[in-house]
Amino acid sequence: MNKQLEVIIKEEKGRVDKVLAARLADFTRSQIQQWLKEDAVTLDGEAVRANYKVKSGDHFVIQIPEPETLTLEAENIPLTIVYQDSDLAVINKPQGMVVHPSAGHPNHTLVNALLYHLDDLSTINDVVRPGIVHRIDKDTSGLLMVAKNDHAHESLAKQLKDKTSLRKYVALVHGNISHEKGTITAPIGRSKVNRKMQAVIEDGKPAVTHFTVLERFDQFTLVELQLETGRTHQIRVHMQYIGFPLAGDPVYGPKKTLKGNGQFLHAKLLGFTHPTTGENLVFEAPLPALFEETLKKLRKND
Structure with missing residues (x-):
């Protein structure tokens, strides 16, 4: 059953995602942005966009969905490992394979295969995305880099951010x-x-x-x-x-x-x-x- 929160704006100003993040200390801004994407935040019965600028008196209603428990299991799924060492691996992902588990794809993903084929994966991301530095779509095939430890993950992620990869x-x-x-x-x-x-x-x-x-x-x-x-x-x-x-x-x-x-x-x-x-x-x-x-x-x- 969903949990409902209500927030009434008094004197705050700015984007709704920032204001709600400041008011709801138990939740991260990324969680609030996800709710906005899922139309779980409404104002006068209408879904609110993340860039909406709040006004005094705004009365927001937030439907917080019950978290779906995802369990990660190693699965013996064939995997083409192009390269690997103690820090990282490069995988040639086949078309049709989802990169990591989600509500719609709880298993049979690249992560499930990685857990079976590799000894170590980085822990920087949440529990359902160990080792995943970047993604490609389910129906896109090709190369992905996977981090085996947090040092490698931070380095590879920085290269992506700095556009040097x-x-x-x-x-x-x-x-x-x-x-x-x-x-x-x-x-x-x-x-x-x-x-x-x-x-x-x-x-x-x-x-x-x-x-x-x-x-x-x-x-x-x-x-x-x-x-x-x-x-x-x-x-x-x-x-x-x-x-x-x-x-x-x-x-x-x-x-x-x-x-x-x-x-x-x-x-x-x-x-x-x-x-x-x-x-x-x-x-x-x-x-x-x-x-x-x-x-x-x-x-x-x-």
Whole structure:
């Protein structure tokens, strides 16, 4: 059963997430932001957005959901470990695998497999995300770095934040991109229309994606993409925004598309500085079989 809290604004000013975080000492700001995302915070019966500026007399009602208990179990799931040492591992995640457990995916995730195959994982994140430094979507395949201890985790996370790590993707998109290269600079945040989607919005977080055309087909283009930032669904949202949505994307792409198991998006290249040795490491993963077969068919049809 949900717990209900009520907060009445007196003299406080500013964004609702900051004000509620200050008033509700038992909860973190990130928890409050999650409630806002889930429309669990209402004002006069209407869901409130995180950037809403509070006014004197505002009466907020918060429905705090009962926490769902997630138990982590090691599962003997096949895993392609590209590299590992005492500090970290690099995994080639298959398409269709969720990275860590959540309410909708309590098991059969990459984390469950990591617990079985690796002896140690960092503890910086919450209990359901041990070792996870960054994520890729369930239906995106390719390379992920995993930290085995907290020192490695902090180093790898800092490299991501400082934009010194290298992440390149290959995607098949609808349409024919006429120019050879481009950069998409457009802020991304939760969609105002559909709260389950991301979108380019004016008050979103900065997001930058660079792309290079690799190959053109009649109705599709194969592109290489390099991330400068790591927003949720960044490549999928940015390519849709410029009119070239990913083939097979069930959320941001058209209904009439290529047959597959989700978007044709593969994290093919991953580079970073080793947290202990300082060595520059670069790893590359080949395209999944279905991706390669689809390209062969497109070449044949052309």
